[in-house]
Amino acid sequence: MYTELEQGLGYTFADKALLENALTHSSYANERRSSCGSNERLEFLGDSILGFVVADYLFRVLPDRPEGDLTRIRADLVCERSLAQVAAALHLGAFLRLGHGEEQGGGRTRESILADAVESVLAASYLDGGFQAAKGIIQRLILTELPQGRPGNFDCKTMLQELVQRQKDQVIQYHLTGETGPDHDKHFTVEVSLNGQVVGAGDGRSKKRAEQAAAEAALQRLFPREYAAALR
Numbered sequence: 001m002y003t004e005l006e007q008g009l010g011y012t013f014a015d016k017a018l019l020e021n022a023l024t025h026s027s028y029a030n031e032r033r034s035s036c037g038s039n040e041r042l043e044f045l046g047d048s049i050l051g052f053v054v055a056d057y058l059f060r061v062l063p064d065r066p067e068g069d070l071t072r073i074r075a076d077l078v079c080e081r082s083l084a085q086v087a088a089a090l091h092l093g094a095f096l097r098l099g100h101g102e103e104q105g106g107g108r109t110r111e112s113i114l115a116d117a118v119e120s121v122l123a124a125s126y127l128d129g130g131f132q133a134a135k136g137i138i139q140r141l142i143l144t145e146l147p148q149g150r151p152g153n154f155d156c157k158t159m160l161q162e163l164v165q166r167q168k169d170q171v172i173q174y175h176l177t178g179e180t181g182p183d184h185d186k187h188f189t190v191e192v193s194l195n196g197q198v199v200g201a202g203d204g205r206s207k208k209r210a211e212q213a214a215a216e217a218a219l220q221r222l223f224p225r226e227y228a229a230a231l232r
Contacts (some may be wrong), residue, residue: 027099
């Protein structure tokens with residue numbers, strides 16, 4: 001039943017029940033009162049295993065990169081979008097056990113569900129075959145190449161805060177200056193100020209994205225050299 005998935009993982013489970021548990025979404029477990037329960041506990045374990053293996057790998061292969069760079073690269077490798085791409089390559093969605101409502105709502109292609117399932121499968125492989133089994137899957141499917149350029153989850157707000165705080169008594173504030181569109185398609189505009197002076201503006205489909213865009217504009221204006229270096 002899971003032969004194709006195991007071939008994609010490069011690992012064959014001795015205990016198929018562990019793999020089945022990893023593929024069981026809470027909606028399925030709740031509807032059918034599944035004896036094995038959902039994959040939520042496995043997801044918790046898999047997240048920690050994945051984070052450790054990736055951190056160890058980056059520490060060893062990038063000996064000259066500072067902690068901040070390693071943190072950003074690790075976050076990009078293990079973020080929801082990246083894990084969902086791994087799931088898509090494995091056709092993992094086809095193997096998920098979903099409740100009726102989640103099935104009808106497109107759960108098999110929902111990034112959050114797919115990413116959680118990847119972490120759950122990693123935990124299941126660890127319980128089934130030990131640390132080397134999980135590490136092998138991570139190396140084959142996730143550590144194939146390091147992200148180049150700006151990470152997909154690059155946090156401009158954090159970087160701006162860190163650079164500004166090199167000097168004492170600096171105050172950064174974000175102000176919502178515009179909000180347009182219907183509830184299902186909102187568009188926000190935000191300005192960021194430093195010590196009361198506007199230093200950047202941005203827009204997006206959420207306040208968070210607009211703030212990130214404003215912070216990016218401020219970085220390009222105030223710290224162009226540091227910003228460019230962070231993208232290398």
